[in-house]
Amino acid sequence: MTDAAAPAETSVRAALTRALDEALGADETVVLLGEDIADPSGGVFGVTKGLSTKYGSDRVRDTPISEQAIVGAAVGAALGGLRPVAEVMFMDFLGLCLDQLANHAAKLRYMSGGRTPVPMVLRTAVGAGLQVGAQHSQMLEAWITHVPGLQVVVPSTPSEARALLRSCIESDDPSVFIEQVPLLQRRGVLDDAPVPLGVADTKRAGTDVTVITYGRQVHDALAVAESLAADGPDVEVLDLRSLSPLDSDAVVASVSRTRRAVVFHEAVVTGGFGAELAALVSEALFGRLLAPVLRVGAVPAPLPYAKNLETLALPGRDRLSTAIGHLMSFGG
Amino acid sequence: MTDAAAPAETSVRAALTRALDEALGADETVVLLGEDIADPSGGVFGVTKGLSTKYGSDRVRDTPISEQAIVGAAVGAALGGLRPVAEVMFMDFLGLCLDQLANHAAKLRYMSGGRTPVPMVLRTAVGAGLQVGAQHSQMLEAWITHVPGLQVVVPSTPSEARALLRSCIESDDPSVFIEQVPLLQRRGVLDDAPVPLGVADTKRAGTDVTVITYGRQVHDALAVAESLAADGPDVEVLDLRSLSPLDSDAVVASVSRTRRAVVFHEAVVTGGFGAELAALVSEALFGRLLAPVLRVGAVPAPLPYAKNLETLALPGRDRLSTAIGHLMSFGG
């Protein structure tokens, strides 16, 4: 029996479905396309479940296995006045459709002097942590944050997943919306607050160290912060939510207070988005930091399959704790 | 009439042709494939000129316009015992074949526990500075330096172009070899010294500032350094030559002496390889730098076509000079 007083919790998955449902309901021009997204399948992770039944399989449309055509058709549909939300099943498959995304979606507004904006969303999933191997696990946000013209979003909670996806759909520019599969089950109370792109959120205030993070790593960072709370440093957890546009003001403001920062993300460290954050903080707060900006992320290798190695490869709470300990070893 | 005493100069283009010629001559398993690489075309930039005539159009082989098949066939040929050198005409087209490169070439050694190494080279050109627009101008090294398993090389002189290309071909792992089109004409005396991957070169020693750079930007950096030599700071120019593997020891050693650094590359700054370098230097030399690590690169926009805007968008000598001036404004 559920407690009548406690507000109902929703999963990230359901929050995403709701965002799509709301967008489809609110705006005739919103359309969805992707492999197996229509019912009865409703998407391999179930995010689009029920939507083709409700809005028709012409508006929530299955495609052949053709990632270039999926993204290219989204670009074209956007040029033609629709607001397509395309699904590319795994982010690893960006390598198949990055031309459409980076050479077309990202550039058409600019190259046309503003004549042809591309209001589309590309939703894509990341399987790291589920033992699905090196080709189904990659957080590749570094590829797309490097491309001017693209917006890049990684949600961490149900409410923000819903609100950020709505913001992406309403944006007049192309966005990539990244859904980490292990996060889909995470539950929380859904609120109705909109979340604009480009605004970070302080998930926990702290005075000694800022953990700059996003996506499911936010929860690991919070757990580490709590575990240290009793007799360790007071850790601030800053959830970027959108990487492009980046809320660099919030990043700099937080670290200018804590004077110590660690970037924590699931992607490989080398050349990861953490490098941009570390470079930015180090430059903006030169001479004011108590410790170097550290980066915690995946090791420089393809993600191994064996469970023990996969765990070692991905950035976990242990490595974040160690990094925080290291930061605290610098004076203050 | 040429001066009999002066050694003959060779262009980067000719040096590349020579490297390929030597490799084809030395090793039966070396093969070339790409669009229009066979004679009479000899490649759109002429790099493969004469080679199909000399080694046969089965070994220096034209392909249809099929970037995925070009890179995939190179991966397969490498698995089958050849040492393919594939040409993808412009680096911008990586978005079409990154799956083969990042999900396959880069990962097959690891995923097979070492059973299936992929000794192949992908040569590709970058047209920035030639007014060829946003889809034919991109330095996208950040995409591939983020992928463990790939080697990434950007030469700056004829001798090194030749030697590094040979090193790539001889390597048992996949490499991406980046040829900036405006550099192809640059001439220099060719020496025979081999250049291993992962070894940076100090192109100019200096005591006040290190410019960390690669490719054609090396020459701009040298020009700026010379222009400042008389009454400005003494600038060290470090040419990385290979970005993966990265000679981080040389980077740190140089900056630990000069205590000021600027990264200078043609790519967009945001999320560029310069972020990795700045993060690395800032961390390794925390507390020992006199100034923040600065980054000079392309502005965060697709590359515009109009000549005036293209010039403004790309990092030039002016912007590097300004950055060096800014670095010198910090005490020391």
Added chain:
Amino acid sequence: MAVAGPDDDSIQAIFRSMVLIAACDDALRSAISAGTVTMAYYSPRGQEAVAAGFAAALRPDDYLVTTYRGLHDHIAKGVPLRPLLAEMLGRAAGTGKGKGGPMHVVWPDTGLMLTTGVVGSGLPIAAGLAWAAQRQGDGRVAVASFGDGASNIGAFHEACNLAAVWRLPVIFLCQNNGYGEHTPFAHHQRTARVSDRAAAYGMPGITVDGNDPLAVYSAVSDAAARARAGEGPTLVEAVTYRLYGHVFGDRMTYVPPGELDAAWEAEPVARFRRHLVDTGVLSDAAADRVEEECARLVADTLDEVLALDEPAADELLTDVVAGTRGD
């Protein structure tokens, strides 16, 4: 030949369009030779009939997606000469404020939604435009114009299949000019015709003489009628020739002896003029007048455009995303 050919007015318009394309091409090549203009230029000379023919068969609001070799398509689809040339010359008054360049001309007012420099990438985008038209029920058709070489790239396959499965109102118009860069057709595929590939998607395919604008008009009219009737896509192959090679400066040493002479024999503008004069649609004098008029229009516009300003410096960071401007 289709049931209804174009009426006389349309035929005259087709002729004028072809003449204007050839005049524009001529002026640009001269200006590049003279050094007045610098650019990587992909001449469409020889392919005028394809562009004029297909554009005449379309509604003004039908969509077009084309390529770097797009000048003929741009002109035929009604992009005004001034912003078109201004874009090619990197001027602020260009279709893209000079920021796109010749490979990226767009003119949504007459349906030109994309010019791309990436071979084949326009096809899925055209499919997407057709999807938008299908959903909006506006009866529009999308045309993807591309080369023979482009029919070997993955995007061609994926777009054709998607369009067939979704019965999209799109026409895949292959301008088979015999070469992809320096590679002749028989060297890059083993089918006799690009249209032989249509069957792989359960789609009709047809090959026409691309140097005959009426043949192109007829094939595209039929395809457009099918598309508008909800019967899905068609692959139309127009066989033609690139009279000046791949890019300005191409010496065409790879072309077998005699081939170029034969191609000039079949050159479409003069041929169509002869046809119109022979059939009495146009007098020699009237044809001369069209040619002079077009040459003058092009020369005047080019002069005018040469005097225009480059984009302002603050355009550098404008249009990256909505509302971006300045540093």
Added chain:
Amino acid sequence: MAVAGPDDDSIQAIFRSMVLIAACDDALRSAISAGTVTMAYYSPRGQEAVAAGFAAALRPDDYLVTTYRGLHDHIAKGVPLRPLLAEMLGRAAGTGKGKGGPMHVVWPDTGLMLTTGVVGSGLPIAAGLAWAAQRQGDGRVAVASFGDGASNIGAFHEACNLAAVWRLPVIFLCQNNGYGEHTPFAHHQRTARVSDRAAAYGMPGITVDGNDPLAVYSAVSDAAARARAGEGPTLVEAVTYRLYGHVFGDRMTYVPPGELDAAWEAEPVARFRRHLVDTGVLSDAAADRVEEECARLVADTLDEVLALDEPAADELLTDVVAGTRGD
């Protein structure tokens, strides 16, 4: 049927291969159900005849490139059971030291050069292997095994065309099991057969009953003979069925009523057994023996593999590039 069918020994080997595949699949599904083993498992049950048939038609050193749904191909091509299962279970003794996993099994000793998890990406790689064979003149053939859904992706098109133009000794073997994930064939393409696409490349295409190993054997033998004779690639489509859906746990609610029952009627292992017994090639008792033997072998190997170690921690950074090891 081809001129020379397999001899009796080969037929028995084909049968044993099919039985072994089914036994292995059975053991894995049971272990996953029981919770002994955890993995994303793509059952090949129902496709045994394709794998056993094509592998019997090849030389041991012929190359194979396959997919995540690859267990049948792996076994048929001679990957030993122990390293195969060890890889699937993430053990150090696996084909890739447990670092690749079930989607990335390789065994170069018997020509298995790649298993990929990216739909279609194996086809260009198979073309490259065939190019290596062609250049080295070793008479090898490369087989790319893929699904019906994969025939819609760009890599399929590019690989088929390249192989045709280069006359590569490669066989594109489409295991048409009626679905890509949950999408039925008729929903993802408009041709009746995948082999209808061969003509687009000027390549022979043939469709055979994929539940009849002898039909597959025959088609692949012919294709291999063509390939070895320098006549280039062939597209062979083997029509079959995925009896357990896409991935372990798939409830197959999208399958129309009756379809699954009919597919079980046509189940290839029992059907081939009946055929062999009926035609006197095998006695019932001998067939039982093969089935018991295979079941025991699989059970024993699985037990053995379950007791094996995971890879050592220092494997984490080994094999990234040559010589990489440790931190």
